[in-house]
Amino acid sequence: MLAKIVHSYRQSFTGLAKETWLLSLVMMINRAGTMAVPFMSMYVTQSMHRSLADAGLIITLFGVGSVLGASAGGFMVDKIGFRPVQIFTSIVSGLLFIGFAFVQDYSQLCLLTVVLSFVAEAFRPANFTAIAAYSKPENITRSYSLNRLAINIGWASGASLGGLIAAYDYHWLFFVDGGSNIVAGLLIVLLLPSAKKRAATQPQEASPAVVKKPWQDAFFIRFILLTALFNTCFFLVFRLVPVYWKESWHLGESMIGVVLGMNGVIIALFEMLLVNRWEGKRQPMQYIVMGCMANAVGFGILLLPNITPLVLALACMTLMTLGEMLAMPFMNTLIMQRSNAWNRGQYAAGYTLSWSVAQVVGPATGAWLAQLGGYSLLWAVLIVVCIACAVAFSWLKKRQHQYEQYAGVFK
Known part of the structure; x- marks a missing residue:
């Protein structure tokens, strides 16, 4: 009985492209690198000593930037490919997260929040597209399930670690957060070979009928x-x-x-x-x-x-x-x-x-x-x-x- 269970689990994870595993690993690091987001309201109220309404505005602005970033990210993927978009958004969002630690003015923080969420959310359609490009048609649902598993692990571990870091110093949240995003981008540079880009990363001019x-x-x-x-x-x-x-x-x-x-x-x-x-x-x-x-x-x-x-x-x-x-x-x-x-x-x-x-x-x-x-x-x-x-x-x-x-x- 135990052998059948082990075989079923092994079968569930076999046959997926190595690029799919890499992209899921990158997504796990990326989501773990959002550890500062759940504590943003507490940072604004406890560290910056602003009102709850001000904290609510920051969360709203984060959502607005995410909406805009998701739209722009998909457009850029079709223009320049999913690999460069993932690299750029990971590294730049990492630098922007680190920048949070040095911003003390609330107005500047609002502006930085929109820019950061815009860049960070543009990563998701690029990663989403890459999984489809590297997956075989018969494995595409399992490939996305592996990615969802990575997101859940990353989010859970990031939130837990973020709580420990926030208890010590809120500013360190942004340093660790930024560093993890930069690592995710460097992993793509080093491990996802550009020679294996699919047609999705190099779109050719086609007629509107196609x-x-x-x-x-x-x-x-x-x-x-x-x-x-x-x-x-x-x-x-x-x-x-x-x-x-x-x-x-x-x-x-x-x-x-x-x-x-x-x-x-x-x-x-x-x-x-x-x-x-x-x-x-x-x-x-x-x-x-x-x-x-x-x-x-x-x-x-x-x-x-x-x-x-x-x-x-x-x-x-x-x-x-x-x-x-x-x-x-x-x-x-x-x-x-x-x-x-x-x-x-x-x-x-x-x-x-x-x-x-x-x-x-x-x-x-x-x-x-x-x-x-x-x-x-x-x-x-x-x-x-x-x-x-x-x-x-x-x-x-x-x-x-x-x-x-x-x-x-x-x-």
């Missing part, structure tokens, strides 16, 4: 709007749900941390194994629909009486994580299936943009709903939205053939 822009793809526009809506709901799991557990279910911070940590643990242990089993057995959209429904049920648990709050919190997080594993790897796959070597960066930017928009819109909208009608209203709205997303994705799948005049040149 190269379609994402905004000309009616299916993609509808899909990415639904993805942004789904991501908006998902972000609230890590922004407002813990607050609800603390205020209404009276769970302690340590216990909430354990429950939230389950997300990364479950993904690390099971996502690659499950995706290896799921890939190719159903169409990607079917898994996305199931993921939306799993999240709807997860939010439904929050409406139950808190007789056993810890058990309910664990069940909620398990369902949310299942929904994430069902939906997000296959969202990546579906988007890349509709792109080609000349427009892949712009398609990747559209997906990254949906995340950036969700980060900006989700927490503010969720907090407003909670203040307006209480948490019960918020959870009820999120249940309806998740179900609506599932229905809309299903509807889009049934009519996908109507949009193949756009997709025909992408395959």
Whole structure:
């Protein structure tokens, strides 16, 4: 029995290109290098002695820069290639993070925040595109799952290390953060050979009949709007749900941390194994629909009486994580299936943009709903939205053939 389990895990990780492993390693270092971001509000209030409103403005500006950076990053990938974009954004964002340690003026900090988030977020569509370029078609979903695993490990380790560093000196957060980003860029310079660039990194001039822009793809526009809506709901799991557990279910911070940590643990242990089993057995959209429904049920648990709050919190997080594993790897796959070597960066930017928009819109909208009608209203709205997303994705799948005049040149 144990041998079968070991074989299943080994099979889940075999067959992936070495470049895919390198890109995932770079992404893990890059995400670990965002350790300063979760503590930005505390830095502004505790170290700079500014108000909470000023801290909120910094977070908002970070989101605005991310939205702009995601768009620009995809455009630059299609112009100059994913390798130079990753190198430039990693090294420059590293230098900008270090620059944070020397800025004492709040106005300058606001400006630097926009510039930094712009450069840092431009890295993601480049990395996203590179994975598709180096992956075989039959391995693309597993390749993105490996990348997601790297993101989760990087984020978890970075946040944990960041807490220790912040307790010592906030300024060291920026030095370590900047250094890790520079290391990520140097790894690409040294280990990702330029001779192996694919056609996606050297786009050739093509007729408009061959190269379609994402905004000309009616299916993609509808899909990415639904993805942004789904991501908006998902972000609230890590922004407002813990607050609800603390205020209404009276769970302690340590216990909430354990429950939230389950997300990364479950993904690390099971996502690659499950995706290896799921890939190719159903169409990607079917898994996305199931993921939306799993999240709807997860939010439904929050409406139950808190007789056993810890058990309910664990069940909620398990369902949310299942929904994430069902939906997000296959969202990546579906988007890349509709792109080609000349427009892949712009398609990747559209997906990254949906995340950036969700980060900006989700927490503010969720907090407003909670203040307006209480948490019960918020959870009820999120249940309806998740179900609506599932229905809309299903509807889009049934009519996908109507949009193949756009997709025909992408395959």
